[in-house]
Amino acid sequence: MTQSDQYNFAYLDEQTKRMIRRALxxxxxxxxxxxxxxxxxxxxxxxxxTGGVQVSAAVLTPEDRLKVIxxxxxxxxxxxxxxxxxxxxxxxxxxxxxxxxxxxxTRHRIPExxxxxxxxxxxxxxxxxxxxxxxxxxxxxxxxHALEEYGLMHVKLYEDIARHGEIATAYAxxxxxxxxxxxxxxxxxxxxxxKMEMAAIQLFGxxxxxxxxxxxxxxxxESLDFEDHPFCASKADHPCALCGALDSYLDEVIMDDDGGxxxxxxxxxxxxxxxxxxxxxxxxxxxxxxxxx
Amino acid sequence: xxxxxxFDEVGQEVSExxxxxxxxxxxxxxxxxxxxxxxxxxxxxxxxxxxxxxxxVGESGSGKSTxxxxxxxxxxxDRGEILFDSRAGGLRDTQAMSEPERRMLARTExxxxxxxxxxxxxxxxxxxxNVGERLMAVGARxxxxxxxxxxxxxxxxxxxxxxxxxxxxxFSGGMQQRLQIARxxxxxxxxxxxxxxxxxxxxxxxxxxxDLVRGxxxxxxxxxxxxxxxxxxxxxxxxRLMVMKSGQVIEAGLTDQVLDDPQxxxxxxxxxxxxxx
Numbered sequence: 141m142t143q144s145d146q147y148n149f150a151y152l153d154e155q156t157k158r159m160i161r162r163a164l165x166x167x168x169x170x171x172x173x174x175x176x177x178x179x180x181x182x183x184x185x186x187x188x189x190t191g192g193v194q195v196s197a198a199v200l201t202p203e204d205r206l207k208v209i210x211x212x213x214x215x216x217x218x219x220x221x222x223x224x225x226x227x228x229x230x231x232x233x234x235x236x237x238x239x240x241x242x243x244x245x246t247r248h249r250i251p252e253x254x255x256x257x258x259x260x261x262x263x264x265x266x267x268x269x270x271x272x273x274x275x276x277x278x279x280x281x282x283x284x285h286a287l288e289e290y291g292l293m294h295v296k297l298y299e300d301i302a303r304h305g306e307i308a309t310a311y312a313x314x315x316x317x318x319x320x321x322x323x324x325x326x327x328x329x330x331x332x333x334x335k336m337e338m339a340a341i342q343l344f345g346x347x348x349x350x351x352x353x354x355x356x357x358x359x360x361x362e363s364l365d366f367e368d369h370p371f372c373a374s375k376a377d378h379p380c381a382l383c384g385a386l387d388s389y390l391d392e393v394i395m396d397d398d399g400g401x402x403x404x405x406x407x408x409x410x411x412x413x414x415x416x417x418x419x420x421x422x423x424x425x426x427x428x429x430x431x432x433x
Numbered sequence: 434x435x436x437x438x439x440f441d442e443v444g445q446e447v448s449e450x451x452x453x454x455x456x457x458x459x460x461x462x463x464x465x466x467x468x469x470x471x472x473x474x475x476x477x478x479x480x481x482x483x484x485x486x487x488x489x490v491g492e493s494g495s496g497k498s499t500x501x502x503x504x505x506x507x508x509x510x511d512r513g514e515i516l517f518d519s520r521a522g523g524l525r526d527t528q529a530m531s532e533p534e535r536r537m538l539a540r541t542e543x544x545x546x547x548x549x550x551x552x553x554x555x556x557x558x559x560x561x562x563n564v565g566e567r568l569m570a571v572g573a574r575x576x577x578x579x580x581x582x583x584x585x586x587x588x589x590x591x592x593x594x595x596x597x598x599x600x601x602x603x604f605s606g607g608m609q610q611r612l613q614i615a616r617x618x619x620x621x622x623x624x625x626x627x628x629x630x631x632x633x634x635x636x637x638x639x640x641x642x643x644d645l646v647r648g649x650x651x652x653x654x655x656x657x658x659x660x661x662x663x664x665x666x667x668x669x670x671x672x673r674l675m676v677m678k679s680g681q682v683i684e685a686g687l688t689d690q691v692l693d694d695p696q697x698x699x700x701x702x703x704x705x706x707x708x709x710x
Contacts (some may be wrong), residue, residue: 252575287533291570295555299562301576302456302598365577 146219150197150230156180160352161196164343167354173285179350189222189247190347192264196245198345199260200226205233207241212249212406219247236409246313250332252388252410255340255371257357263326265346268353270314270324274319290322293364301369310374315354316362325361331375339403372389378403384415384421443553450504456518458483458624458656459504460650464513465501466496472680473499477513479675479685482568483623486650486657488671488688490664490703497660498628498682504658505545505626506535517542517624540570548629550609553616554601560587561597561613567620586615590645607638618649625657631666643669668692676700 148154156178163177187287200206206226210219214236222245223234235241238253245262255261255325271281284292295316313330317323325336326344336342342355355361365371376390382403388410390403399411403425405411417426458478458639466473474496483488489497502508503513518524519542527535539545547553554563564583565573572573573579585592590611592604601609610630617625630646631639632641647670650657667674667688674691676684684697695701 154444285537288535289570291566291572294569295558295566297580298576299558300566302559302561302580367574368577431696 142194149202150200150226150232150236151182152180152194152197156194160194161191163352164198164354165354166194167343168341168356170321171356171359172317172323173351174351174353176350177226178280179347183225184221186348187265187266188218189245191241191345191349191352192245192262192347193222193225193245193345194347195262195352196222196243197224197230199262200230200232200243202230202232203240204217205235207232207235207409208242208245208246208385209244209249209251209409211391212251213408215408238407238409239412248327248329249389249406250328250335250338252407253406253413254335255338257339259340261338261342263328263342263344265324265326265344265349265351266344267312268314268349268351270322270326270345277350285321288320290316290364293322294366296306297364297366301366303424307365307369307371307407312335313371314364316364318360319362321367323353323355325371329375329389330363331373333361334373334417366401376403379407379421380411380414381421383411383419383424387410387413398431456487456524457481457516458518459658460516460518460524461504461513462514462516464500464503464510466499466508472496473650474503474680477675477682478710479682480483481656481658483656484654485673486655486659486671487669487673488674489562489658489660489675489677490662490667491677492662492703494675497677499680500629500662500677503628504542506539507545520623533569533572540567540621541620542585544620544622545629546610546613546617546625546627548586548632550613551602552611554609556600556602559598560592560604563601563612563616564619567616571620582619584659586619587612589613589649591641599622605638607634607642610634610642614646614649618653618655621648621653623656625655627657627661629661630659631661631665632661633666639666646670664692 161176163175167175180184182193184190187385208219208223210216213219221363226232227234238251243260243262244255244276247264252403269281271284271292272278272297275281297307312324312327312332315333325333336355339357344353363371365373378386379386379392380390382404384407388405389406391406393404456495459481462478464477467476477500489500491497503510515527516524517527519538561580564586565579568579584597587594587597587690592608592611601612604612631642634642643666661667671688674686674688675682678699683702684691691700692704695704
C-alpha cells in the first residue's frame with residue numbers, strides 16, 4: 141500500500157463530504173445566501189484556499205477532470221500545490237485547458253473562455269460577508285441580510301465616488317443575486333462580474349469563516365451601482381503583449397526599474413491557446429523574429 | 434392623565450394652539466420596564482401631539498433613558514402600549530409590529546440623537562456618507578441627488594460644504610453633534626428622540642446647538658422627546674415637561690408652569706438646585 145492509498149477519495153472522510161454537500165444544496169437553493177458549515181482543518185494554511193479545497197473535495201468524482209487556477213494562471217504556487225494535492229488524494233485527471241475541465245477551482249479569476257453546462261467553478265473566498273468592513277457585528281449583518289437592508293453597501297460605493305470621483309472598488313465588487321441577497325463574489329476583478337451570469341454552477345467556499353454560498357446556472361447577478369455612476373467592467377486599456385487579445389483581463393508586469401512594463405493576459409490558458417492559433421502580440425512577435433534570424 | 438388635561442385647558446384658551454386637539458402622534462399607555470426586579474420606569478403614560486416637544490428631566494438613574502429607549506424600540510418594555518401614528522398604517526402599537534416594520538419606521542419616521550455622537554455616527558465614513566446613509570437605506574440610488582441633499586443638510590446645520598468629504602473624526606464635538614442631527618433629519622422624520630443632546634458640549638456650543646434644534650423643530654414641524662438633566666435645555670426647547678424620579682413620573686405639565694411653580698417636593702429641589710450665575 142502506497143502512502144496515497146491511505147487517503148479516502150479526495151482527502152475528506154465521507155461524513156464530512158456529506159455535510160458539505162448538504163450545505164452546497166442549501167446554498168444552491170437559496171442563491172447568494174451564506175450557509176454556515178463545519179469547516180475542517182486542511183493540510184494547508186487558512187488563506188490558501190481551505191474553503192475552496194473542501195468544496196472541490198465534496199463535488200469531485202473519480203471521472204472528473206480538474207483545473208486549478210490562481211489569479212488566472214495554472215502554474216503559480218497556490219494552483220500547483222492544490223492540483224498536486226488532488227492528484228495525490230483523489231487521483232483525478234488534471235488539465236490546464238478550461239474547456240476540458242469539469243471542475244475548476246479558482247482563486248480570484250473567472251476563466252476568459254465561457255463555461256458551459258456540466259462544469260463547476262469553485263471559488264476560494266477569504267471574507268464571505270460583503271458588509272463586513274461596514275458593519276463589524278455578525279449578528280447585525282445577518283439581520284441586515286434577512287431584512288434586505290442593503291443601504292449600507294451603497295454607502296461604501298458613495299464613499300468611493302466622493303473620494304476618487306468614480307467607484308474605485310476594482311475587485312470583490314458587491315453583487316445582488318436573483319434580486320435578493322447581496323453577495324461578495326470573492327476578490328475577482330470587477331471585469332469578471334458580468335461573466336457570473338453563466339451556464340456553469342458557481343460554488344463559493346470560505347474555510348476560515350466557515351461559510352458556503354452558491355450561484356446556480358443562469359442566475360441573475362447584478363453589480364450594485366448608482367443611476368448616475370453605472371457599473372463599468374474595467375480593465376487595463378491595452379492589448380495583451382503576447383497574444384494581442386483586446387478582450388481579456390490583463391496583468392501588468394514590471395520589466396525593469398526604468399519604467400518598462402508589459403500587459404499580459406492573466407488567464408494563461410486563454411493566452412497560450414490564442415498564441416497557438418497564431419495571434420501574436422507586440423512582444424511575442426519581436427521574439428519570433430529574433431528566433432528566425 | 435393630568436398631563437393631557439392641562440393641555441386641553443390651555444387649548445381652550447389659546448385658539449392658535451388648537452392643533453393640540455388633533456390626534457396624538459405618539460400615545461404611551463402604562464409603560465413599565467424593570468431590570469431583574471429593579472424598577473427602570475413604571476407606569477408611564479402620556480400623549481405627544483404633532484409639532485410638540487416634550488422634555489423628560491430627572492436625576493441620573495431616574496429612568497428617563499430607559500423610558501426613551503423603550504419608546505424608540507431599543508428596549509422591550511415589560512408592560513404597556515406604545516401607539517404611533519405612522520404615515521402608512523395609522524395609529525399602531527409599535528410592540529405588535531414585525532421587526533422589519535419597526536426598523537423601517539426607525540429609519541424613516543423616527544430619528545434618534547445619541548448623547549455621544551460616536552454612537553450615532555459612522556466614524557469611518559465621510560460626513561456626506563453619514564448624511565446620505567438614511568437616504569440610501571430607503572432606496573435613493575442617484576449619487577448626485579444624494580450628495581446634493583447631504584450638502585444641503587450640512588448647510589442647514591451650519592457645517593461648511595467643503596467639509597462634506599471629511600470624516601467625523603476630524604470634526605469638533607459640537608460639529609459631530611450637528612452632523613448627527615443632520616444625518617437623522619435628512620429623511621424628514623416626524624418624531625425625534627434625543628438623549629442628552631447637549632451633554633459634553635461647552636456652554637457656548639450648547640447654546641448654538643439649542644438654537645439650531647429649536648429652529649429645525651419649528652421649521653419642520655417636528656415632534657420631539659428630549660431627555661436631559663439640564664433644565665435650561667428644556668426651558669428653551671420643550672413645550673411640555675415630565676419630571677421623573679425613581680422610575681415614576683412625579684410631575685408633568687407645561688414647561689414654564691412646572692419650572693416656575695413646581696408642586697412636588699423633588700421638583701422644587703431640582704429647580705432650586707440650578708446654580709445661578
